[in-house]
């Protein structure tokens with residue numbers, strides 16, 4: 001299984017919490033950017049992929065014409081005959097009917113909408129461009145355009161968010177076609193306006209955990225499976241592209257700041273739009289060839305994110321060699337003894353109560 005990720009690093013403006021690589025350009029150089037992406041793609045010509053993910057940033061800013069040109073170019077360059085899932089991320093304010101219809105016509109079968117909240121006050125508090133009515137309309141337009149696999153992002157822990165407003169967001173966003181939800185906990189990242197000027201009404205960590213639990217119960221009561229730390233889906237509607245990441249599969253990332261994992265190597269492009277436009281294939285940095293031991297530990301950590309699937313350590317041993325997972329097995333046993341993981345035969349899983357405090361556990365899995 002191999003995934004293709006294309007990064008679109010443009011946004012209408014920066015949200016107060018955002019530390020992704022995206023630029024708030026008044027007139028993004030769409031044409032030049034698509035040409036640069038296709039130039040970089042050409043250095044991997046004829047490679048085949050099973051999933052495509054157009055992420056950002058705000059891919060819906062490409063517009064219908066840009067989207068058509070980009071997808072035609074990708075189909076011309078790569079072997080996409082085995083594509084099973086193609087996702088486009090959109091933000092409500094730029095997810096026009098024309099864009100969504102074009103996305104369907106050009107082969108996208110899944111759309112991920114940056115709803116974030118359906119409270120206008122919460123959206124405004126973090127500088128989102130859209131309001132709740134625009135978000136609801138974007139979901140309706142996606143359904144009308146023929147998408148039957150719709151995902152919505154919601155943020156837990158927004159300034160002023162409480163149990164009532166979260167319930168309204170969840171109840172309103174769910175509907176026909178919305179079979180997948182990603183719930184991200186708001187975090188204050190260094191260098192962001194939100195971290196520099198922390199709002200007084202920001203929910204505490206404990207309240208954030210309570211809100212997450214409320215959402216988890218709400219969704220599981222409606223048949224959604226909490227299949228990954230931040231992701232819920234009705235059975236059969238999990239995001240295949242992201243499942244491939246968490247299962248340690250291969251992927252190619254195109255665009256500035258995009259990361260790749262190919263032929264046992266990890267590498268990424270420098271986050272520099274101008275340099276990328278000048279030399280699209282010349283930004284590769286951080287090339288890392290992991291030892292089998294490190295690679296097994298990293299895959300173990302990623303697979304533990306998959307709450308229901310978990311990590312089958314025997315299967316890992318058969319692929320990486322028992323000698324390379326000997327110490328990993330000991331670390332996993334210690335984590336079971338300390339009540340942080342469960343063990344069922346050879347399958348290890350994260351304790352559901354540890355979902356929001358999993359980073360130190362993953363650090364131990366990696367041997368830290």
Ligand code: SF4
Pocket residue numbers: 010011012013014015018019020022056057058091114
């Ligand atoms: S829309 Fe997304 S990528 Fe763009 S600034 Fe907001 S959070 Fe960041």
